[in-house]
Amino acid sequence: MRCHAVSCYGISICFMACYVISQQSVEPNMKKMFLLLSKLFLSRIASPLVGNFCYSFLPVSPYYKTKLRGLYNTAMQDAESEAELLRKALDNIQQIKGIRNERRLAARYGSGDRPRPTMRRGILMSMLQQSARTLPLHIGRSAQSLPPLCGAIPCDSNYISKMGDMVAARVKSADGDENWILAEVVSYNHMTSKYDVDDIDEEQKEKHTLSRRRIIPLPLMRANPQTDPNALFPKETLVMALYPQTTCFYRALIDDVPKTATDEYSVLFEDNSYPNGYSPSLNVPQRYVVAVKDSKKGK
Numbered sequence: 001m002r003c004h005a006v007s008c009y010g011i012s013i014c015f016m017a018c019y020v021i022s023q024q025s026v027e028p029n030m031k032k033m034f035l036l037l038s039k040l041f042l043s044r045i046a047s048p049l050v051g052n053f054c055y056s057f058l059p060v061s062p063y064y065k066t067k068l069r070g071l072y073n074t075a076m077q078d079a080e081s082e083a084e085l086l087r088k089a090l091d092n093i094q095q096i097k098g099i100r101n102e103r104r105l106a107a108r109y110g111s112g113d114r115p116r117p118t119m120r121r122g123i124l125m126s127m128l129q130q131s132a133r134t135l136p137l138h139i140g141r142s143a144q145s146l147p148p149l150c151g152a153i154p155c156d157s158n159y160i161s162k163m164g165d166m167v168a169a170r171v172k173s174a175d176g177d178e179n180w181i182l183a184e185v186v187s188y189n190h191m192t193s194k195y196d197v198d199d200i201d202e203e204q205k206e207k208h209t210l211s212r213r214r215i216i217p218l219p220l221m222r223a224n225p226q227t228d229p230n231a232l233f234p235k236e237t238l239v240m241a242l243y244p245q246t247t248c249f250y251r252a253l254i255d256d257v258p259k260t261a262t263d264e265y266s267v268l269f270e271d272n273s274y275p276n277g278y279s280p281s282l283n284v285p286q287r288y289v290v291a292v293k294d295s296k297k298g299k
Contacts, residue, residue, distance in 0.1 A: 032092055039085055087139060094136060124201070125245055128182075131166070132285030137261050138221040138228065151223025151231035151286055161185045161195070161217045168216040168240060168249050168290055169197050171208050180216075180240060180249035182288070183208070201247040216240075216293055222286045225258045232257045233265070233289065241267045242288035251292060255281045265289050 119127075138150045148155040161167055162185065169183040183197040186207065195215055199206040223231030233239055233254050240249040256266035264285045268278035 083139070083141075090136065090139065124247075128200075128242075128247075128288075129285070132287035133262075135219065135285075135287045136221045137224055138231070139224070140228070146223070146228060146231050147221070149217055149220040151219055151221070151228070152233045152289075152291070153223075153231050154291065155217050159217065160188050161215065163187060165220075166200070166218045166287075167195075167197065168218065169195075169208060169210055170214040170293075171199075171206075171210070182242060182247040182249070199247070213293075216290050218288065218290060219286055222261060224261045225263070226260065229257075232286075233291075238292050239267070240290050240292050241265070241269070241284040243269060244282055244284065249288075249290070252284075253278060254289075258286065 138146065140146065146153050148159065165185045167183055167185060168180050170178055170180050171183075172178050182200040184200055186196040186198055188195050193212055195210050195212070197208050197210060197215070199208070223229075225232060235254050235257060237254045239252055239254060241252045242248070243250050250269050252267040252269045254265060255268050258264060264283040266281045267284050267289070268281055270277060271279040274280075
């Protein structure tokens with residue numbers, strides 16, 4: 001199951017990256033990508049299971065039992081080899097995405113106080129959905145512990161979000177109310193232990209300086225429900241989720257968990273306008289569902 005998930009997800013994302021990203025801008029990484037994919041397909045062609053699949057339909061005599069056992073063992077070894085190649089390819093894709101993100105941040109924040117162009121709201125919402133869909137899927141090895149910020153797995157208490165990371169940030173509005181908004185990390189000051197973050201909603205054009213207590217890092221990887229269901233929030237868990245078509249987080253109950261790697265959570269947002277105190281079920285990607293953080297006044 002795990003190796004099959006690696007193959008399906010890995011091959012599709014590898015070719016997507018090769019198509020979308022300019023070879024000229026990240027040429028060394030792209031060359032490495034093609035070499036990894038070439039090795040993958042050559043290993044599949046060379047697999048003895050391809051030419052001997054008919055053995056699985058022959059009568060189960062002692063001879064064929066031995067033959068099948070050997071083929072299955074070889075197939076498992078080939079699958080592990082493929083999985084390792086795909087892990088390397090996925091790591092390479094992350095390096096390519098990191099290069100693109102560094103260039104985006106340099107263009108955005110390297111221009112001093114020059115005002116940034118305003119993005120239309122519809123485009124922003126589409127970009128947030130795309131960010132959720134393309135969040136890397138964790139493909140681990142058997143018996144390997146899950147890394148922090150994979151799905152619902154929390155980060156360490158001393159974790160510092162990097163420049164460009166997306167976070168949930170608790171900010172105070174002009175009327176004094178406090179809200180959790182979607183923000184992007186601009187910098188972190190180790191002397192003051194405070195973040196500078198940008199409101200992702202560019203209509204607001206606001207920057208905030210916030211303590212670590214007011215920041216919740218968003219997941220850096222999606223959890224695969226078929227291989228790592230323990231990395232998902234269980235049903236009826238109280239969470240904070242990004243309300244669809246907005247950039248604000250609100251308290252919600254998990255109504256249903258993802259069944260496949262591409263599924264989203266189904267959540268019930270707290271809403272006093274409904275008789276039961278909750279809204280109808282709405283879908284929210286793993287990327288935008290985090291644990292509730294207790295608010296402490298003045299922190």
